[in-house]
Amino acid sequence: MEKHQYTIVIFTENHIGLLNRVSIVFTRRHLNIDSITASESEIKGVYRYTIVLVTTEKQVKKVVSQIEKLVEVLRASYYLEDEVIHQEIALYKVESAGLANSNEVEKLVRYNNARILAIEPDYIVIEKTGYKAETQELFEKLEPFGVLQFVRSGRVALTKQRKELTSYLKEIDKASDKSDKIREWKLSNGNGASTAMWL
Amino acid sequence: MRGSMAVVQSLLAEHIEIIFGYPGGAIMPIYDDLMEYEDKIHHILVRHEQGAAHATQAYSQVSGKVGVCFGTSGPGATNLITGITNAQIDSVPMVVITAQVPSALIGTDAFQETDVMGLTMPITKWNAQVTMAEEIPETIAKAFYIAVSGRPGVVVIDITKDALLSELEFQYEKAPRIRSYFPYPDLKMENINQAADLINKSKKPLVLMGHGVLIGKAENIFKDFVERAELPVASTLLGLSAFPSSHKLFVGMLGMHGNYAPNIKTNEADLIIAIGMRFDDRVTGRISAYAKQAKIIHIEIDKSEINKNIEVDVAIHSDVKMALTALLPKIQANAHSDWLNEFRESDKIEYEKVIKKECLPEIGGIRQGEVIKVLSDKTKGHAILVTDVGQNQMMGARYFKFENPNSLITSGGLGTMGFGLPAAMGAAVWIKDRPVIAFLGDGGFQMTIQELGTIMQEKLPVKIVVVNNNFLGMVRQWQDLFNNKRYAATHMITPDFVKICEGYGIKGKKIEQREDLSQAIDEMLACQDAYFLEVMVEKEGNVFPMITPGSSVSEIVLE
Numbered sequence: 124m125e126k127h128q129y130t131i132v133i134f135t136e137n138h139i140g141l142l143n144r145v146s147i148v149f150t151r152r153h154l155n156i157d158s159i160t161a162s163e164s165e166i167k168g169v170y171r172y173t174i175v176l177v178t179t180e181k182q183v184k185k186v187v188s189q190i191e192k193l194v195e196v197l198r199a200s201y202y203l204e205d206e207v208i209h210q211e212i213a214l215y216k217v218e219s220a221g222l223a224n225s226n227e228v229e230k231l232v233r234y235n236n237a238r239i240l241a242i243e244p245d246y247i248v249i250e251k252t253g254y255k256a257e258t259q260e261l262f263e264k265l266e267p268f269g270v271l272q273f274v275r276s277g278r279v280a281l282t283k284q285r286k287e288l289t290s291y292l293k294e295i296d297k298a299s300d301k302s303d304k305i306r307e308w309k310l311s312n313g314n315g316a317s318t319a320m321w322l
Numbered sequence: 323m324r325g326s327m328a329v330v331q332s333l334l335a336e337h338i339e340i341i342f343g344y345p346g347g348a349i350m351p352i353y354d355d356l357m358e359y360e361d362k363i364h365h366i367l368v369r370h371e372q373g374a375a376h377a378t379q380a381y382s383q384v385s386g387k388v389g390v391c392f393g394t395s396g397p398g399a400t401n402l403i404t405g406i407t408n409a410q411i412d413s414v415p416m417v418v419i420t421a422q423v424p425s426a427l428i429g430t431d432a433f434q435e436t437d438v439m440g441l442t443m444p445i446t447k448w449n450a451q452v453t454m455a456e457e458i459p460e461t462i463a464k465a466f467y468i469a470v471s472g473r474p475g476v477v478v479i480d481i482t483k484d485a486l487l488s489e490l491e492f493q494y495e496k497a498p499r500i501r502s503y504f505p506y507p508d509l510k511m512e513n514i515n516q517a518a519d520l521i522n523k524s525k526k527p528l529v530l531m532g533h534g535v536l537i538g539k540a541e542n543i544f545k546d547f548v549e550r551a552e553l554p555v556a557s558t559l560l561g562l563s564a565f566p567s568s569h570k571l572f573v574g575m576l577g578m579h580g581n582y583a584p585n586i587k588t589n590e591a592d593l594i595i596a597i598g599m600r601f602d603d604r605v606t607g608r609i610s611a612y613a614k615q616a617k618i619i620h621i622e623i624d625k626s627e628i629n630k631n632i633e634v635d636v637a638i639h640s641d642v643k644m645a646l647t648a649l650l651p652k653i654q655a656n657a658h659s660d661w662l663n664e665f666r667e668s669d670k671i672e673y674e675k676v677i678k679k680e681c682l683p684e685i686g687g688i689r690q691g692e693v694i695k696v697l698s699d700k701t702k703g704h705a706i707l708v709t710d711v712g713q714n715q716m717m718g719a720r721y722f723k724f725e726n727p728n729s730l731i732t733s734g735g736l737g738t739m740g741f742g743l744p745a746a747m748g749a750a751v752w753i754k755d756r757p758v759i760a761f762l763g764d765g766g767f768q769m770t771i772q773e774l775g776t777i778m779q780e781k782l783p784v785k786i787v788v789v790n791n792n793f794l795g796m797v798r799q800w801q802d803l804f805n806n807k808r809y810a811a812t813h814m815i816t817p818d819f820v821k822i823c824e825g826y827g828i829k830g831k832k833i834e835q836r837e838d839l840s841q842a843i844d845e846m847l848a849c850q851d852a853y854f855l856e857v858m859v860e861k862e863g864n865v866f867p868m869i870t871p872g873s874s875v876s877e878i879v880l881e
């Protein structure tokens with residue numbers, strides 16, 4: 124089966140150790156994660172993980188349903204490259220010595236839509252946001268000037284589809300109501316009221 | 323009240339009557355408060371925490387109540403690990419409470435500190451660490467709800483000693499709503515209709531009955547369903563006893579050491595109806611040659627199991643009882659007599675080649691199958707059979723005729739040697755009207771033999787049968803079949819078990835002759851107390867039929 128780059132988006136409750144549980148799903152299957160980021164979403168208390176990896180559709184499907192099964196996960200889904208809008212941010216610390224008598228770096232910054240964050244006597248710090256290939260390209264161009272440090276964030280991604288978290292939460296509410304009803308039905312068909320009884 | 327009392331009060335609110343466990347420094351406050359309620363909650367002191375976990379699992383399975391066990395921090399918690407893993411992989415609900423060093427010491431490698439959260443994360447349905455007393459009631463309420471609902475599993479709660487010792491105002495709300503957890507999926511009628519259509523049209527249907535039928539308490543509706551359309555019923559190891567073995571539609575066990583007919587017919591059926599099972603590799607054999615000719619319907623509550631190992635045609639993501647209740651009225655009465663007869667024809671072959679020799683041998687040493695047959699006949703299938711792992715387990719599963727739900731307790735997914743004795747002990751705490759028989763190999767018995775002490779102290783009338791072949795039999799069988807009979811590290815000298823039992827005040831007997839078997843078992847069953855019977859069996863007996871590793875179900879061999 125063909126491998127693709129997938130972006131997995133996971134919405135979760137805030138629970139200590141959940142990130143660990145999520146990553147166990149990958150490590151157990153020996154899957155290498157390319158990047159992972161986590162932050163609070165547009166709804167307070169709901170967290171959003173963005174995970175990027177290269178694998179087959181079959182595998183990503185299984186992984187996502189294993190993740191969705193975790194108690195504190197609200198929803199997990201996966202997307203192909205063209206279904207998301209994504210960016211990464213990169214920072215470059217470049218030696219000033221190499222720049223002394225050239226405006227090359229300034230040009231690079233301008234042509235690559237990067238910006239200078241800090242200018243210090245012996246180094247400057249440049250920031251660029253873009254696709255991984257773009258931040259990589261800038262890195263390679265800066266290298267001859269002496270890159271002292273280079274760091275790139277994980278991918279952050281938004282989905283193109285017109286279905287947002289609020290509507291997922293509504294669906295989840297409905298699913299919970301339904302689940303409660305089935306549970307009550309099972310209780311009334313089974314052994315009575317104690318929650319510690321098998322249903 | 324203090325945190326440790328809140329633990330006890332929470333358990334009382336859940337009507338918990340039995341706890342298996344072992345004390346230690348960190349958990350002492352809970353034990354101290356538990357003493358106040360000795361009349362309501364009986365604590366059973368095991369001899370090793372592994373035994374507590376296995377006993378709790380079996381208690382949970384036979385009682386239909388969520389079992390609870392306790393362990394202290396550090397080694398108490400690590401000793402529970404095998405039992406937690408075992409229950410989780412076999413979807414048995416269990417709430418495990420461990421105590422932890424004071425929160426200020428967490429992460430410092432303090433005395434008896436271990437990362438219980440990290441250790442149990444991959445082997446639990448849910449786990450939580452409580453560091454504040456006021457979080458105790460809600461966390462325990464969540465634990466019970468999560469453990470038992472949907473696809474059940476194990477929940478571990480790790481409570482720090484300072485939380486146990488600080489004050490809170492106690493309030494308990496059962497089954498609190500958890501926004502991200504909705505364990506019972508909504509049934510999609512279109513899938514039910516598709517399934518009904520396939521079932522009504524099928525000429526050669528085969529039902530694969532799994533543990534989900536028992537977990538979902540769906541035995542009755544399951545029976546109505548298969549009887550309506552006369553569907554042959556094959557069972558997974560853990561599905562056994564959900565449907566009477568004596569029923570005319572029952573065609574036997576699936577898988578590596580299952581019966582001949584259901585395995586070969588898997589690759590001849592035109593429709594497979596898998597109910598509450600997960601197509602484990604021990605059931606499917608080589609997956610690329612599994613039921614390619616058949617349409618497959620899969621009823622399963624855990625979505626991540628659907629299309630995991632086997633791609634199916636109709637997926638019914640649902641509680642089993644719920645799905646069958648919806649499906650039943652759409653099923654037309656039907657008969658598949660020719661198809662059923664085909665199973666019976668294959669049964670004859672298996673009987674001649676395997677069963678007769680195993681269960682009714684006339685020459686050679688006593689066979690394990692023969693012992694099971696006598697046990698099954700004499701109890702008329704009305705016993706709880708608890709097996710260990712290995713040949714004894716396969717013999718028990720193959721030859722005991724189960725009549726009542728949840729009457730086989732065995733370690734399926736993990737295959738844990740040492741499971742049998744403590745599990746039988748846990749079952750015997752609840753079961754009073756039928757014998758609880760532990761059927762063990764000489765290897766497995768010795769892995770948790772110390773629980774004889776618990777059996778003695780609690781006066782549990784467990785009937786312990788050890789089939790002694792002086793070998794780790796199942797491994798020796800593989801060495802026999804695949805390693806040129808090189809019996810590396812499988813020969814085992816055993817001590818005088820009867821004497822050991824005697825030391826524990828348990829009556830016992832050892833037999834070596836076929837003619838003594840029947841009477842010895844009568845004697846054992848007539849005994850009101852615990853009883854130990856050692857049966858010296860054929861040293862190099864093998865379990866057949868067998869789907870050898872890498873073979874397909876239709877390539878099952880009879881000898």
Ligand SMILES: Cc1ncc(C[n+]2csc(CCOP(=O)(O)OP(=O)(O)O)c2C)c(N)n1
Nearest residue numbers: 712713714737739763764765766794795796
């Ligand atoms: C804890 C554990 N260790 C090792 C094994 C591997 N194993 C599976 S069956 C078996 C042999 C069991 O021997 P015995 O208990 O004497 O039973 P028999 O097969 O002879 O009936 C072994 C070692 C296991 N299942 N569990």
